Amino acid sequence: MRCQKDRMASQRVDLGGGVTISYDFRGKVSEDHQGAKTRYGLVMLHGYGGSSAVWRNQLEFFSPSYDVLAPDLRGWGHSSNPGSGKYELSDFINDIDTLTQRLWLTEHLVLMGSSMGGLLAQAYTLRNRDKVSALVLVGTRAKARGDLASLVSRVKTEGPEQIVRETITKCFTGEEGDPQQMKKRREELKNYLLEHVGYVSKDTALGSLTAFRDFDLRETLKALDIPTLIVFGERDRITTRDEAELLHSQIAGSELKIIPKVGHLPMLEAPELFNSILANFLSKLP
Numbered sequence: 001m002r003c004q005k006d007r008m009a010s011q012r013v014d015l016g017g018g019v020t021i022s023y024d025f026r027g028k029v030s031e032d033h034q035g036a037k038t039r040y041g042l043v044m045l046h047g048y049g050g051s052s053a054v055w056r057n058q059l060e061f062f063s064p065s066y067d068v069l070a071p072d073l074r075g076w077g078h079s080s081n082p083g084s085g086k087y088e089l090s091d092f093i094n095d096i097d098t099l100t101q102r103l104w105l106t107e108h109l110v111l112m113g114s115s116m117g118g119l120l121a122q123a124y125t126l127r128n129r130d131k132v133s134a135l136v137l138v139g140t141r142a143k144a145r146g147d148l149a150s151l152v153s154r155v156k157t158e159g160p161e162q163i164v165r166e167t168i169t170k171c172f173t174g175e176e177g178d179p180q181q182m183k184k185r186r187e188e189l190k191n192y193l194l195e196h197v198g199y200v201s202k203d204t205a206l207g208s209l210t211a212f213r214d215f216d217l218r219e220t221l222k223a224l225d226i227p228t229l230i231v232f233g234e235r236d237r238i239t240t241r242d243e244a245e246l247l248h249s250q251i252a253g254s255e256l257k258i259i260p261k262v263g264h265l266p267m268l269e270a271p272e273l274f275n276s277i278l279a280n281f282l283s284k285l286p
Contacts, residue, residue: 012078015098018086022078023071024052025103026063040133040285041105043096044070047115047139047264048208049167051077053196054114057271058278066110066282071099073117075204077197087207089215093124100131110282112136115238115264116208119144119215125224126217134227134285135251136278139236139264141243142250144215152209160205168193171264173237182261189268221250228254229281231274233262255281 012022027041042062044055052059052070062068072079074087074095082091100106109132113121118140125132145151155163171193172186228251232244241258248256257277262269 013099013102015095018080018082019074019091019095020080021071021074021095021099022052023069023099024055024059025067025069026059027067039066040108040110040282041067041069041100042110042112043100043105044068045096045111045113045117045120046070046073046076047113047117049164049171049197049200050114050117050193051196051198053077053193054265054268055112056268058112058267058275061271061275062278062282067103067105069100069103069105071096073120073208075201075208081201081203084203084207087203087211089120089123089211092120092211093127096120096124097128107131108133110134110136110285112138113140114138114267115140116212119212122217122221122224123215125226126220129226132226134229134281135224136229136231136281137247138231138267139233139239139244140247141239142217142221142247143243144212145238148209148213152206152213155202155205155209160200160202163205164197164200165194167238168197170237172269173235173263175235178261186263186269189265193268218246218250221247222252224251225253227281227285229278230254230256231266231277232256232258233264233266233269234258234260235263238264 010024012020014020046054051072055070059068075081111121111132118137172190230244230247248254259266259270267274
């Protein structure tokens, strides 16, 4: 017996333990009595200082052909803050695992992660290799950022608002000679993200940093032996091209695409080109 289940966007689900996750789901999951899926599910994970809003162009573009899910990670966007001490890497992984199971997205996942979400995507895949068919890593790295301890200290002394604002602003750093229209566009995108990330608790700002304090997959990247697309914005000021090149060199068969004249969030700054690159990658999956 086969059935179709439609779901509306921007829903919330209680995962227990004080965690309520907000998510945007587009598409239609097909399943039979054994839960066999008929197409890939794209799961899009945002970074530090972000929310599911960073994937707005991809949610709309890919939902006619794929099941597309973009959650707000715990404490971010409209998801709840479960409190201090509940921001371990395993907590983030379990949230994604539980949410995808609730939505019948249990196999053939294409896990997409931007920045911190890219770290989470790598870690999730290594622990759930049977569920993930492909990876898309955007503006991310294989090791926790070097200034993490400094950021933790600043959040404690200055509070989260300033750090989150600085992070979002840094995502859209341009060049002095850029056309005025490009500068205006970046300012609009920055304000869009600031509006959608909303209030960020100190628990969330600190916990999301310390959860990745020991993150280092440089010696285990070769285990990610699945189709992988790596996307890097030429003007990224948060991750470096060397970090993208390391991922590319260590993940066998991976593709590296450099998008010119954009920063840390190419899916927002250059959505048409990003979507074209992603669509081409997805078209080659078996």
